[in-house]
Amino acid sequence: GAVVSQHPSRVICKSGTSVKIECRSLDFQATTMFWYRQFPKQSLMLMATSNEGSKATYEQGVEKDKFLINHASLTLSTLTVTSAHPEDSSFYICSALSFSGSKETQYFGPGTRLLVL
Amino acid sequence: GQQLNQSPQSMFIQEGEDVSMNCTSSSIFNTWLWYKQDPGEGPVLLIALYKAGELTSNGRLTAQFGITRKDSFLNISASIPSDVGIYFCAGRSNTGNQFYFGTGTSLTVIP
Numbered sequence: 636g637a638v639v640s641q642h643p644s645r646v647i648c649k650s651g652t653s654v655k656i657e658c659r660s661l662d663f664q665a666t667t668m669f670w671y672r673q674f675p676k677q678s679l680m681l682m683a684t685s686n687e688g689s690k691a692t693y694e695q696g697v698e699k700d701k702f703l704i705n706h707a708s709l710t711l712s713t714l715t716v717t718s719a720h721p722e723d724s725s726f727y728i729c730s731a732l733s734f735s736g737s738k739e740t741q742y743f744g745p746g747t748r749l750l751v752l
Numbered sequence: 753g754q755q756l757n758q759s760p761q762s763m764f765i766q767e768g769e770d771v772s773m774n775c776t777s778s779s780i781f782n783t784w785l786w787y788k789q790d791p792g793e794g795p796v797l798l799i800a801l802y803k804a805g806e807l808t809s810n811g812r813l814t815a816q817f818g819i820t821r822k823d824s825f826l827n828i829s830a831s832i833p834s835d836v837g838i839y840f841c842a843g844r845s846n847t848g849n850q851f852y853f854g855t856g857t858s859l860t861v862i863p
Contacts, residue, residue: 743794
């Protein structure tokens with residue numbers, strides 16, 4: 636199957652700093668990527684849809700100025716958590732849409748564990 | 753956003769037993785995906801379904817796309833300890849790119 640990488644895998648930062656997380660599709664091009672947040676023992680919560688060459692679409696309740704998304708190429712989307720605070724600590728996972736003819740499949744990255752002190 | 757109804761929420765089974773879990777939606781979907789997630793990892797795709805009635809296997813795993821297009825099930829036969837994890841279903845309608853996720857089924861296999 637297709638491979639999606641995420642970097643860093645875990646990051647610890649001080650409150651007030653910004654953190655950038657990269658999501659790359661390694662063996663396919665992805666015009667659409669998604670960013671999710673996951674709390675312990677819960678399902679994935681969609682934060683935003685990242686579209687190559689255009690602005691991201693944010694889900695209700697997700698602050699676009701807080702979670703900056705840039706999808707500058709067909710293989711890279713970045714999520715920047717600006718002025719991070721302890722409540723931003725979470726597991727962030729990206730995914731990328733892969734097309735094979737009319738069939739769409741979503742492949743996930745390995746996730747990034749963010750801890751804000 | 754929409755969330756799919758996935759059941760059961762958790763299962764504790766003996767090694768060797770078969771497992772069945774399902775997802776239902778109020779909307780019609782044209783794609784169903786099943787994932788397994790280990791602690792601290794991203795979900796890994798197990799099976800993808802694209803056609804109503806489709807039955808697809810991947811080793812000991814079998815999944816079916818319901819005829820009504822509003823449900824899907826995943827079966828695991830002869831479970832082994834490494835099957836432990838959380839299983840998620842995901843579905844997508846023919847409008848938009850977004851996949852909607854089930855609430856997850858936590859599977860524990862007792863050796």
